[in-house]
Amino acid sequence: MPTREPPDPRPHRARPLPPDLARRLYRLMLTARMIDTEAVALQRQGVFPAYVSLRGQEAAQVGSAAAMDPERDFAFPTYRELAVALTLGVDMVGYLASHRALWHGGLYDPMASRFAPINAVVGGPVPHAVGWALGERLAGRTGVAVSYFGDGASSEGDVHEAMNLAGVLTAPVVFVCQNNRWALSVPNERQIAGGSVAARAAGYGMAGVTVDGDDLAAVHDATRAALERARSGGGPTLIEALTYRAGPHSTSDDTSRYRDPAEERAWADRDPLVRTRAALEAAGAADAAFFAAAEAECRAEAERIRDGVSAAPEPPGTDLFDHVFREPAPHLAAQRRVWEEEVR
Amino acid sequence: MPTREPPDPRPHRARPLPPDLARRLYRLMLTARMIDTEAVALQRQGVFPAYVSLRGQEAAQVGSAAAMDPERDFAFPTYRELAVALTLGVDMVGYLASHRALWHGGLYDPMASRFAPINAVVGGPVPHAVGWALGERLAGRTGVAVSYFGDGASSEGDVHEAMNLAGVLTAPVVFVCQNNRWALSVPNERQIAGGSVAARAAGYGMAGVTVDGDDLAAVHDATRAALERARSGGGPTLIEALTYRAGPHSTSDDTSRYRDPAEERAWADRDPLVRTRAALEAAGAADAAFFAAAEAECRAEAERIRDGVSAAPEPPGTDLFDHVFREPAPHLAAQRRVWEEEVR
Amino acid sequence: MSPTATAGTAAAATAATAAERGRAAAPPAHLTMRDALNRALDTALAEDPATLVFGEDVGRLGGVFRVTDGLQRRHGADRVFDTPIAESGIVGLAVGLAMNGWRPVPEIQFDGFAYPAVDQIVNQMARMHYRSRGTAPMPITLRVPSFGGIQAPEHHGESLEALFAHVPGLRVAAPADPLDAYHLLLQSIRGDDPVVFLEPKSRYWDRAPLPEGGLAAAPELPVGASRVVRPGRHATLVAWGAMVRRCLAAADLAAEDGVELEVVDLRWLKPLDADAVAASAARTRRAVVVHEAPLTAGLGGEVAALVTERAFRDLAAPVQRVTGFDVPYPAGPLEPQYLPTVDRILFAVQRTLEY
């Protein structure tokens, strides 16, 4: 995998995480990895029609989400943010229900979880984060919105409009671009003019940070700093977490058509789980007993979630009609009667 | 008018123009000013329903357009580029026909003039320039597209998508942002996060240049350099020409609601016509006889155009139907018959 | 505005027929549709601190049509603010604000500039409540000065109702006169669903007498209801926005020939008051639907289908459609040849009477 020299924006250097935090985040990463592995298996078994794996992005997601204040902040995901959801305490059965195609946005409560519905439009949710953040400022509250999007999404007009709006309106928002090097079959070289998403920040007068997205401490630290800046009225930050999509785009994808298997093999050395475990060991923050216990407990959690989503009931057909509007709608009532008579 | 310190991008320093070129361009600027003045008068007389004046932007427009090769290059305007059209030799009666509301895109031949139809969507024509430019590269030709847009347009998603595409596809295109400080009632401060459009170029790995848009030689020189770069395969350039919208947004606008009259008065010193005349005089490139002759000839030309557009016939109603498609369309034929029977 | 159209141009009156102009010439103590909309916004801002008004030039300038005039001064620059020129971002901002408990009333400066926002409108604003299983509030009213008739530049004469009426999760409304505009806009803002609110810009300067007791005392219809603005018995004209006046003008002329046309102002375009419209058509046995938008796949087809499905046996003739042609909205002198004329409406009435 060709090394990229991120240009302009200051590469972020990590301070080591406090041991208890490091252990907690490692367990979240491990749980995410295990849920992900179960989810791929569920797709193979035909339980999920398809699945998008976050394998390789655990540090970028857990590290950034763990810096958020789950009481005050709000995350706006796209569709690959399983570990962000996990870190924020989202009901993971409800999260995965989206991949079982039970309900597009997921079956968790997005407002209570402070994690917006899963959104399949790349770039689309980015301005929502700015709007939500502006709402905090207008209300005199101190919450920060965190917007998650990919390297491919950065090409969308909405991302530009959102960043410019955030700058002009001084919205307390943190943009986290997980640059996993690929947007489906298209690598950074054919996606990002100039090669760096974070470098765009300067053009909006915004802080821009490039961070090793597989370095848990670095991601956490960069996000914490950005959240603080936003919270104290310093405006938006754009963080580009350089990571790697270790697997295919989705279970339906075939990477052999477009990327060198050597690149995937080389990735193994960067596996954020391996690296975080090594960091824990090097710091003397965790021993074999910890890792054994974590392995067992995270696996149990992943299996519970797997079983939960497999067994989740299908939504009733009345759900087709029940969430469209809050106010009465006679045309829908009539169509619901047709459905009852001719389909149910 | 508050002075802006353009940040990052290198401010462009001008070499003086060759005297014959300087004289030619001064005459174009003067003609543009005079046509513009006639057009405002035509609106007052009710000949035009409304009009958008380019007053104050003559150097930015003439300077950049005169650097183009009218045989090879192609301009993509928005709606305020009268002096670009004039410089490229567009039929000005046909151009102004758009302001008389005779035909939205104008009545000149955009393909033959290498000046796209007037486009009222801010940001919308910017990706067209990239497409046209890409077409040159693919054909092995050496033409360059020049895209004109405003400071307000820079907030649109299309401008971002276009710049990123231009970078990734190495399209020979020059983006000319005429920053006239105002987008209707909104000043730069509430429009452009970071304060500089040209500073965005770095984020696309593109050359970015800030130029005094009222300095004819500087604009010409910056555009010439950008065209050369694009023509020789060096990719796109973003030029931000700092200028000023001396009048209201349009004849229907009322600046007293949103800007300080002192700002407009202060502008008089920057008037690009005054400055260009002074430069010609200082360089000994033109004498009183030249200015007297220019005044008379440009005025005659402006009056000819004014009379031409005033007298231009209204398009026949059949034009409603005649340019929609190239291939036969039975539904339109039927509707045309309705029009003939019930409207004509 | 883009590039040249704006408030109060003389051109605004150009497209109106003499009959329409006649109506517009009213004595004082009257108010225009623009005033009525302005007061509705003012009321909404005053009654609910969660209400926000924003968009291009709506703040300091007060909007290119002055519909938001004075609101920033009265309610502050936090609640009434200008945005950069980014229609998609404006709607996206509204979605995020709504999720955070606000009640956004964004403006798209002109109809044709709603197109860049279509993704945020269709894929986000209209679906977020559904996607979140009813948990994410989405009480957005998207105001769009709409339709043609003022000799404006390109993209300033679009009719968007068919596009948005087709989108599940949206409600669509369009007022036809000043007093009704007030209630329609307030109901849209107070309602908890997203509404696309299409304001007939050629009617902004129409005046109506202010009722005793003020605007709030003007008659208020239930959400979703159409109204008969002129009763008649020989055929039903169905219209919305600026075409209501044109239909009234046609009805005036028809009356001179003894033909009594019923004119229905649809008001709500989605969901639309199908039963009431069909009942009128069943009674008159003939219907003509009139709109500015191009014919094909316009809302006229929907109205015709709804009426025909409900009143087939009662109809003496197929529902007639008088619409714009299937051509891009034209400039100046071609505009009155594109828009439905009183003559074309009367031809259609004749066709249905003689069917």
Added chain:
Amino acid sequence: MSPTATAGTAAAATAATAAERGRAAAPPAHLTMRDALNRALDTALAEDPATLVFGEDVGRLGGVFRVTDGLQRRHGADRVFDTPIAESGIVGLAVGLAMNGWRPVPEIQFDGFAYPAVDQIVNQMARMHYRSRGTAPMPITLRVPSFGGIQAPEHHGESLEALFAHVPGLRVAAPADPLDAYHLLLQSIRGDDPVVFLEPKSRYWDRAPLPEGGLAAAPELPVGASRVVRPGRHATLVAWGAMVRRCLAAADLAAEDGVELEVVDLRWLKPLDADAVAASAARTRRAVVVHEAPLTAGLGGEVAALVTERAFRDLAAPVQRVTGFDVPYPAGPLEPQYLPTVDRILFAVQRTLEY
């Protein structure tokens, strides 16, 4: 694709009824609609050096549905290329390329991602020829894998025909089977007007026998023509895209009860073959129009209006509409409850027969 849908998933067959699956099981020497579209693109690239194919993942990957498979290898990375993820930019690029003499065939990866490109499609691609008074060539064919039925994620099951049919300056086509897809796409590309080409993704894997003499020897209909895919006399079913098969399945079942349904594949949705459809309906005296899109302001209303305007006296019942409901396109298990079912089509047939 976004985020998970793609070529050849097992899920693709899920929504098909048993009758449809029966038809799909065919002997060798056959080709799929995907193959046919691929060959049409290959032919277009080979016959006209101005033809360009581009979009998200269409190059190296060959498209998420493999419709562009092998084209980059055969025609070079200059003529078949990947773009960044920027739908508006992709269409804008096509407009500029067309103005420079090229014949662009851009792809939007999935229906729901056409919304971000609506401004460039409506305000630019559809109008540039008109705006330039016929001087700017605009021979763009915008391919959009469309409609639902494959259990895909959100925004991967949209029906865009009503939106685009309403836009002056656009032509809209949708194939229903492999052999016709070949000609329809080639005609769209060879034509000099912009075409929005909606490919029914749930039918990409349908197979048809390759005619002797190859694909080019398959019967070719004139531009704009509909076709009767099954003759009948008791009622006319009108459909396009994937719903044609569903109508054929319904007709099979109805035939068992002695009801002979005529099935018309519209093929061209703008301009549409109103006279032929109305003639069929006039003959059978009954019509049912079937589409996946939501009911309100869908193209079904237009078809119903066109048929009724032409065949009012011959119709024994109002045109029936069997459509998706006015709800956002749903996920997995709700999808087959949203899409018109064979049962719902037969209920509508019964309603019109018993009217």
